[in-house]
Amino acid sequence: MNLKQLSDVLGLSQTTVSRALNGYPEVKEETRRRVTEAAERHNYRPNTRARSLATGRARAIGHVIPVVSKHEMVNPIFSDFIAGAGETYSASGYDMVLSIVRDEDEERAYRDMKSKGSVDGIVLHGPRVNDPRIEMLLDIGLPFVSHGRASGVQLEYAWLDVNNRRAFQRATEFLLDLGHRQIGLINGFEDMDFAARRRQGYEVALAERDLTPSPHLMSSAEMTEGNGFRAAQTMLTGDNPATAFLVSSFIGALGVRRAIEDAGLQMGRDVSVITHDDALSYLRNGEDVPIYTATRSSVRDAGARLAEMLIRQIENPGAPPEHVLLEAELMLGLSTGPVKG
Incomplete structure (x- = not known):
């Protein structure tokens, strides 16, 4: 018809x-x-x-993805975020536009989208500490919601974030309560805001027990299985090896488990592991009982909620920017236990 x-x-x-x-x-x-x-x-x-x-609207939402080898966008949680956001766009009559650009062309991509009117708004991915993109997007007047916050940016803008600092503080406190003192932190790149906040939570929990973080028990790199393996392998050696690990990615935690088993140890009995687990739809943390103790949040749900926020901003341009802070659950699994001996 x-x-x-x-x-x-x-x-x-x-x-x-x-x-x-x-x-x-x-x-x-x-x-x-x-x-x-x-x-x-x-x-x-x-x-x-x-x-x-x-x-006078494009009825489209933009996602600009820089193509760089060492970038948090390569983490497979991105597809779950896009799936959640995409379902919301479709239900509201919006299309999704993915723009893959070189890192140095990212700002030009946003400006082109604004000048051509090809999208009504964009999702800002992977905010960094003091991220300059936020001021630029506010200046050009392109509606956006940031998936995460940017420490050091004092401007008012819309964001949805997980309380990363509190999640990792609670996880560290849990390991400390189990008697662990040599706790390794295997983190993402710490110029990324989420990783900086996770390290802050880890350090605050240690400081509250009068403990000083050990430099050899902290690693910051791209969140891959291989980097998790290599970081854990190093931390399991030396005079004061790690008895527990706090890992920023479920993918990295797979590498940590491999390093533990390569050392002839058993995860959960000899060495404890807590991971941030984004409840991936295609990579489950066990079935009835979680394999890993995890600070859990659903990135798919976050994508859906952020999309709703952005559509509201587009359709009500005079409304104040929304802020949504999600709390992660600490889910107990088989990967943690009391410190040995």
Whole structure:
């Protein structure tokens, strides 16, 4: 069914039907409801291009992904985030535009999207400490919501984040309560805001027990299985080897487990491990009983909630920026136990 046919069924002009479907305020609520119900009943789907021309909106959300080898975007949690966001976009009548660019071309990509009107807003991924992109996006007037916060940026902007500092403070406190004192931190790149906050949580928990972090028990690198393996392998050697690990990525924790087993030790009995586990839809942390004790949050749910925030900002441009801070659960698994001996 096309617009003319739907208009004939309703006995209304095509202009009135189009305005009702596109949310024009001058259309009476009774008329809008009648048109919407008829459109659903007759399975009418408006032409996206025509709708964009009518409203002055692209009906699209942008994601700019820099192609660099050492970047947190390579972590496979990204696909779960995109899946959650994409479902929300689709339900709200928005398309998703993924733009893959060289690292040095990222700012130009945002400016092009704004000048061409190809998207109505964007998701800012991987905020860094003192991230300059936030001021730039505010200056050019492109609506955005940041997935994470940027320490050091005092400007008002919309964000959704996990309380990374509190999550890692609680996890470190749990290991300390089990008697562990040699706790290794295997973190992501610490110019990334989430990793900086996780290290802060780890250090605060140690300081509250009058303990000083040991430099040889802290690692910061791309969150891969190989880097987790190599960092843990190093920390398991020497005069004061790690008896426990706090790992920033489930993928990295797989490498930590491999290092523990290569050393002839058993995870959970000889060495404890807590990981940040984003409840990946395709890589489960066990079935009935979690394998790893984990600070858990659903990145898919975060993607859906952030998408809702961005759509609200696009459709209500005068509203103040929203801030959402999610708390991670500490889920007990088989990977932790009291310190030995």
